[in-house]
Amino acid sequence: MSSEKARTAKWLIGFLALSIAAVCTSANDAPAGGAPYQVKDGNKVDPKTLNGWKTWRALACERCHGDQQQGLVGPSLIESLKHLSKEDFHTTVMNGRPEKGMPPFSGSAMVNQNWEGLYAYLKGRSDGKIKPGHVYPMD
Incomplete structure (x- = not known):
């Protein structure tokens, strides 16, 4: 995998992790x-x-x-x-x-x-x- 694709994949994984964390926040706290x-x-x-x-x-x-x-x-x-x-x-x-x-x-x-x-x-x-x-x- 090229370094460009690797950076894009890391960015995408990080973005998805943050998105999932936001969705999974307790509804009682939000x-x-x-x-x-x-x-x-x-x-x-x-x-x-x-x-x-x-x-x-x-x-x-x-x-x-x-x-x-x-x-x-x-x-x-x-x-x-x-x-x-x-x-x-x-x-x-x-x-x-x-x-x-x-x-x-x-x-x-x-x-x-x-x-x-x-x-x-x-x-x-x-x-x-x-x-x-x-x-x-x-x-």
């Missing part, structure tokens, strides 16, 4: 259906989602939306995230809904840095994939 989060065992999440949960906690969002996102004076985020797009979520969080009592969070550095993680966490809760309560980093 985002389901393009989900913005990764979750394992219901309470272990990817770093971005973990930072979203930390943002939720730091801003005490449970005061209005409930400790399990079920809604109190603010709406249930479990239900809202079933139909709210990521873009609409961003607009709502950044601009607030002052007429309904929700302040804008565009001035918060933590929210600006972690809003996508917050969306991921709440989407995972809404999808029923992330359990209520404390979440932890994935192994």
Whole structure:
């Protein structure tokens, strides 16, 4: 076999090995259906989602939306995230809904840095994939 063919064969074998490894990754660890989060065992999440949960906690969002996102004076985020797009979520969080009592969070550095993680966490809760309560980093 010529050196050109040998290099091509090695490249192809390497590519196939990586492709097979990607396909064989546990479905429990990979985002389901393009989900913005990764979750394992219901309470272990990817770093971005973990930072979203930390943002939720730091801003005490449970005061209005409930400790399990079920809604109190603010709406249930479990239900809202079933139909709210990521873009609409961003607009709502950044601009607030002052007429309904929700302040804008565009001035918060933590929210600006972690809003996508917050969306991921709440989407995972809404999808029923992330359990209520404390979440932890994935192994």
